[in-house]
Amino acid sequence: MRNAHHLLLAALVVICTLGAQAAAATPAELLADYSAQAGRPANAQQGQSFFTRSHGGEWSCASCHQALPTSVGRHAGTGKTLEPLAPAFNPRRFSDSAKVEKWFRRNCKDVLSRECSAAEKADVLAWLMTLKP
Numbered sequence: 001m002r003n004a005h006h007l008l009l010a011a012l013v014v015i016c017t018l019g020a021q022a023a024a025a026t027p028a029e030l031l032a033d034y035s036a037q038a039g040r041p042a043n044a045q046q047g048q049s050f051f052t053r054s055h056g057g058e059w060s061c062a063s064c065h066q067a068l069p070t071s072v073g074r075h076a077g078t079g080k081t082l083e084p085l086a087p088a089f090n091p092r093r094f095s096d097s098a099k100v101e102k103w104f105r106r107n108c109k110d111v112l113s114r115e116c117s118a119a120e121k122a123d124v125l126a127w128l129m130t131l132k133p
Contacts, residue, residue, distance in 0.1 A: 027087045027094040031125050037118035047127030050120055055112050061124070063111075070131055086131040094125065 035042050051061040051069075065073040069085035084090040094100055108116035116124075 023096050023098045025095060025097040025100070027125060027129050030094055030097060030100060031122060031129065033097075034118045034122035034125065038122050040119065042119075042122035042126035044123065044126040044130050047123035047125065051124055051127060057111060057113065059111050061107065061111060068131070069128065070133075086128045088129075088132050094128075 031042055051065075052067050054060045054063075059076055062069070063076040064082055065085045070089045071084055073082040073085070074080070075082060083093070085093055087093050104116055104121055108114065108120075
């Protein structure tokens with residue numbers, strides 16, 4: 001019975017570790033995934049345009065993250081401080097696929113009143129990845 005408990009515990013550790021690894025990502029991996037889902041390569045120029053436009057609503061991505069998201073931003077509604085969005089200025093950004101999806105979903109609904117498409121995500125991320133110190 002003791003061996004069965006050890007095997008069960010070991011299996012749970014492996015499952016939890018694999019789950020954590022599945023959520024881990026790099027900006028390049030996310031970009032490749034979004035581009036594959038979109039069925040086309042990302043376009044950084046379109047990403048910059050998308051990021052700075054308001055799309056008919058009150059806010060754009062730049063409303064909170066700044067037109068050049070390489071330094072601290074501030075949420076337009078709450079005033080909450082937002083760490084830099086560009087991965088080169090904040091390595092924690094775009095490092096957890098579950099968090100990336102959560103924030104894309106929330107922020108796209110705020111800006112577009114809908115979720116972003118894979119192509120829109122790819123374009124924005126491609127542009128953000130061009131921003132270097």
